[in-house]
Amino acid sequence: MDVTRSFDLNLLPVLVTVYEHGSVTAAAEHLGMSQSAISTALAKLRLTYGDPLFHRVGHGMQPTARMRGLIEPVREALSRVDGTFTSESVFNASTTARTFTLAMSDLGEMVFMPKILRRIRQLAPRASVRSVAASATQIERGLETGEVDLAVGYFPDLREKSFADKHLFxxxxxxxxxxxxxxxxxxxxxxxxxxxxxxxxxxxxxxYEIFERYLKSKKIHRRV
Structure with missing residues (x-):
């Protein structure tokens, strides 16, 4: 049984707070919950971990040996989850091993690919590059979803969209x-x-599509 699929992460702050305050009453006040809600959460945690976790001693709660072993991993897990909301991942070109996908025309491949590869070898030696030929619709969808990192070529259909663009030549x-x-x-x-x-x-x-589109707009027909 995969416990992680059904486990409620909201129970972990209850576990830590009861441990730190040593009291259901104090934990309830700190978390703004009722004592019955704290007790219900502890019951679920005990079932999940297969351990009492706390023993009632006088007016307080004494952690079991299992609970003392759990507290630091649980604190670390909560800290990591909190970190996903408060910090941004930092991209490091020198260590990244990701594959960058470039949508390029044939001209773009001839002119830019050698220069791009040389630069990437210098700055990101572990990274790799994949070049794809795609229609404007496919490129637009790829840029929106992140499947395409950069499009190099003449793509007039994309200029009306919310993409940053720059004339190169x-x-x-x-x-x-x-x-x-x-x-x-x-x-x-x-x-x-x-x-x-x-x-x-x-x-x-x-x-060639650019030229074909131009000929069609001018009603020019060739023998192909």
Whole structure:
């Protein structure tokens, strides 16, 4: 039987207070509870620990040997629980072994990943990095839930959301032609662009989506 699943942590302050005051009456006054509520709590604790915990001696309560052995671990447990409400965990890059998840476009991986990895090796040698390709919707959900730590790329759909963002640089798209292609000019006219066949590499969350969206908005159709 797993006692921790059904154990009421609210009973522990009663245990400590009765121990420290040596009296049900004094413990009840200190905690603002009735004496009957203290007695009920002690009954549950005795059942859980399988020990009387306290013996009545005169007008006070004398702890058993088991209770004397429990008091410090119980105090420590209560202190740790209290600490979760009063302190913040401190991140230490030099000791962390967590995996950082980055949502990156293909361009982001080429430009930033080598620099990010070098920097992480210096500051967080035990950490690891995972790069994922995802749609804007998946990235948004990942950032909100913490499954994604950072998104690097062009994600205009996220700019209207409550995420911090920063421009890193601007870049342009270019067309690649095979060696010996009849079009030799350094620039393409629209008619030339539409007259040739196009090869497109598809992949969720990649930069080609930006260009495809632009063409669709302008009602420009190519031969792919």
């Amino acid at each position: 601007f870049h342009h798209f270019v067309c690649l032609l095979r060696a010996g292609h009849p079009i030799t000019a350094s620039t393409l006219s629209m008619s030339q662009f539409l007259s040739v066949e196009h090869a497109v590499v598809y992949g969720a969350g990649r930069t």
